[in-house]
Amino acid sequence: MLWIGPAVVLGAFLLFLVQPMAGKLLLPLYGGSAAVWSACLLFFQSVLLLGYVYAHFLARALKPRTQAAAHGAVVLACVLLPRTAPQEGTDAAHVLLALAGAVGLPYFLLSTTSPLMQHWLGLLDTRSQPYRLSAWSNAACALALLAFPFLLEPRIGLSRLQQFWNGAFLLQSALLGGAAWLVWKRRPSAPELPLAGSTPWRERFRWLGWAALGTAFLVATTAHITQVVAPAPLLWVAPLLVYLLTYAAAFLFDAQPGRRTAWQALLGLLGMALALLYLDLQAGLAAKVGLYCLGLWLVCLFAHRELAASKPESARLTSFWTHAAAGGALGSFLAGVLAPSLLKGYFELPLLMAGTAVLCLWRMRGAGRWLMQGALMAAVLVVTPSLALIQNYYAGLVEAGRNFYGSLRVVDEPASGTRPALRKMLHGLVVHGSQFLDPEMSRIATAYYGRSSAAGLLLSRPGTGRRIGVVGLGAGALAVYGRPGDVFRFYEINPMVAEFSRRWFSYLRQSEARIEIAEGDARLTLAREGPQSFDVLVIDAFSGDSIPAHLLTREAFALYRKHLAPGGVMAFHISNQYADLAPVVLALAADAGFACTRMTSGPSPAVAALASTWMIVDTGRRWQGAPPERGHLWTDDAYSILPVLK
Structure with missing residues (x-):
């Protein structure tokens, strides 16, 4: 644990500190678009998947000493190879390329740390509980996310913060090198396991699905908050912190999932439905963000407890985390790329809410009559306003479209009282201009x-x-x-x-x-x-x-x-x-x-x-x-x- 424990904690801290740092660095180059963070989440989830696939390959295909030598070489390469400064762009693809050049290699190395160190700890000490490291890893991630907006961003400039991060990354590389040396020196034995494993496909899909649900909800909730308020690191960090804490809670405590967590998720969805209907245009920031984050907490806790309950024995640990990372990347892609390309409005969140309400009902099947009736009523109260919000989007619609810079629509409003008929341009929920439809008043x-x-x-x-x-x-x-x-x-x-x-x-x-x-x-x-x-x-x-x-x-x-x-x-x-x-x-x-x-x-x-x-x-x-x-x-x-x- 002298090398492995500190490597996991510091690696997790740096892994999540660099995320808001990189997003903030890119914002001015991409016009301050809220879509920058959605693209960042897709990049980070995808590279995390690559890191987990790499760790899984090392654990399954190579003997422990060969694993140590190979990973030592990767650590050295990630330290020595140059990085490129991000350039301006106009879409998500440019954001992904900019991130790949600026932080791709260090982020890849950090993403391999948790699953690989857990695997090595299981080899070095058969009595250890490697999954516990996952909880400590998530706690370090949460600390980084809290430190950035409340401690580091208000007091330290971005350039100094980058210098600190680079220095800490060198220390992390030394810890990883020490862990590799320890494995090389002790020559632990490892059972030979097939690369693909014998995990049933049904179990694999369960890992993918529950992980994807949590991440998709994270991306959709963050996109909704930032398009209503502003794209700022503080509003990126709050949902991401909630998401991570649910991961930590699900894996640190052995509470079993069931009807109770599904019912709690339904209550969280009810709160989000209330926010969608009544709070987006009038509530204070704390009430709005708090209600969305509470709903995100309960939904992600539901998904992550289901995921934690399906975790396998330590021999299949890297396969489990690889599938979880793949689910995370899938959820980011669906909510951050596919939905914006198919939907003209910000419908990802209400559609996810409606679908998750139905999923919660399915999870509660077999419960008592009164509990099921209450759950059915709650689901209806979630689905109805979510779909009504989409229907209201098209009221008076003249034209609508969506691109990297957001959802834009032109709507006509009929005369109201002494005010004549009016045409408006809206970006999300914010009015970007209006004009009277009466030609005689059109120059007002x-x-x-x-x-x-x-x-x-x-x-x-x-x-x-x-x-x-x-x-x-x-x-x-x-x-x-x-x-x-x-x-x-x-x-x-x-x-x-x-x-x-x-x-x-x-x-x-x-x-x-x-x-x-x-x-x-x-x-x-x-x-x-x-x-x-x-x-x-x-x-x-x-x-x-x-x-x-x-x-x-x-x-x-x-x-x-x-x-x-x-x-x-x-x-x-x-x-x-x-x-x-x-x-x-x-x-x-x-x-x-x-x-x-x-x-x-x-x-x-x-x-x-x-x-x-x-x-x-x-x-x-x-x-x-x-x-x-x-x-x-x-x-x-x-x-x-x-x-x-x-």
């Missing part, structure tokens, strides 16, 4: 861009021949403020948004200004362009319910200044239900020495105006007063959403 800016909003007041100021830059196109409502001689240049990362805004909204066609649309990530595009001399630069890009963090850093702010005319103004749209981004923009303005004003406007249903909050940075006026808290100044290397959560 709505949503967050009405005449009384900060953006409306700013762009209504006298002047001609203006150059206006807008990061985030939406429906194109700001184009109504264009005058003859003006140039409005929109930066839009999502090609589907540009397509829908031209096809279903007339703001761009009706504008008196010259309209330019630059497709691609705004920050990367601005970095490649020469100075644009914008009189006003509007930052109105949203991923989920928030501006992507990489658009609110000191380096991004300096880039915006480069493209402003002397005395130019920046307008940051920070309307947000879950985070107060005003301190972040104030810190950026104070750091640069410019005046900054917060402007809010209330809703006006008659003209379809929504409440909005803007931060106006005037480079023609100097900052007055004491500087704000330094901790709110975000940089590319160090930022955390935790201090600004409401």
Whole structure:
């Protein structure tokens, strides 16, 4: 245990610390898309599978001393071979390639550690309980996931964290080398086992299925939370931590699965159904995330207890973990790749909820009459709202589509009270613009861009021949403020948004200004362009319910200044239900020495105006007063959403 125990614990800690690190590193290169994390989960699950297959091959095909020599060579190769810096991209395939070059080899080595060390411990000490190491491994994973958002991310920059991780990886490599030396020295005997084993196919499918269910629920729940709130490491880590703790609980305690866990899973699904129906648009962040994570806990505990109950004897240990890893990769693929390619909306979670409710009913078969009737009622209360949510998605639908940047739809809403009929563009549940269907009212800016909003007041100021830059196109409502001689240049990362805004909204066609649309990530595009001399630069890009963090850093702010005319103004749209981004923009303005004003406007249903909050940075006026808290100044290397959560 001198080498094996510490190797398992440290390896698990590094294995799960690198996941949010790598995801955060990639976010700015992929426009802050919520799909980045889904692709990351698929990559990590797939490489984990490769690691388990490798460990299974070593354990079955090679003698112990040969295993030690071979793994020692792999450790050396993973330490010495170079890694490549991630590059920008536009889809999940690019994310997978970027991860393969940046962390692929170290992650592969770490993924082999738990099953191989458990196998070696069983060879070196026949009285040991190798499965117990799995629980310690999961506990170390949980510690890493807790440490990243609450301890490391708010206090340590990403570059320093990478240095720490690289140093700890060298220590881990030394521990693995020591474990290999121990096996080589002691020459333990091992029974000869066939590579494929004699496990019945029914048992194999059980391992695959239960593992896939838990992972699919993890991916779908995380995708739903991040598309409603924002893609941020904190919101990645919370569901992943719940998922891991259920694994640890299932394998550490020998509680047998049964009707009770199935009933508990149904109760968790009921809570998630409640959140889907009533909380997505109105509840606080803690209540929303807490209810989803509670449901995820109960469903994953149900799946993982079923998986743990089917674990075989230690001789088939590596085969068991290989099948579990394959199930994890399968679940990630189904929920993270296949479902988004087939479904136009975020339907993965409600469909999984409905299917799991039926599975729980099947698992409770043979229970008492009253228990079954209660379970049937609970299942109906889960399935009905889940399918109703999908049906509501198509109410008034004009067109819908989905790509790497999310689910987009255009819907028509009938007149309501004094408000005429309206057409909306929605990204998930977030309104990205709207327009009156009446041609006589189609030039009235709505949503967050009405005449009384900060953006409306700013762009209504006298002047001609203006150059206006807008990061985030939406429906194109700001184009109504264009005058003859003006140039409005929109930066839009999502090609589907540009397509829908031209096809279903007339703001761009009706504008008196010259309209330019630059497709691609705004920050990367601005970095490649020469100075644009914008009189006003509007930052109105949203991923989920928030501006992507990489658009609110000191380096991004300096880039915006480069493209402003002397005395130019920046307008940051920070309307947000879950985070107060005003301190972040104030810190950026104070750091640069410019005046900054917060402007809010209330809703006006008659003209379809929504409440909005803007931060106006005037480079023609100097900052007055004491500087704000330094901790709110975000940089590319160090930022955390935790201090600004409401």
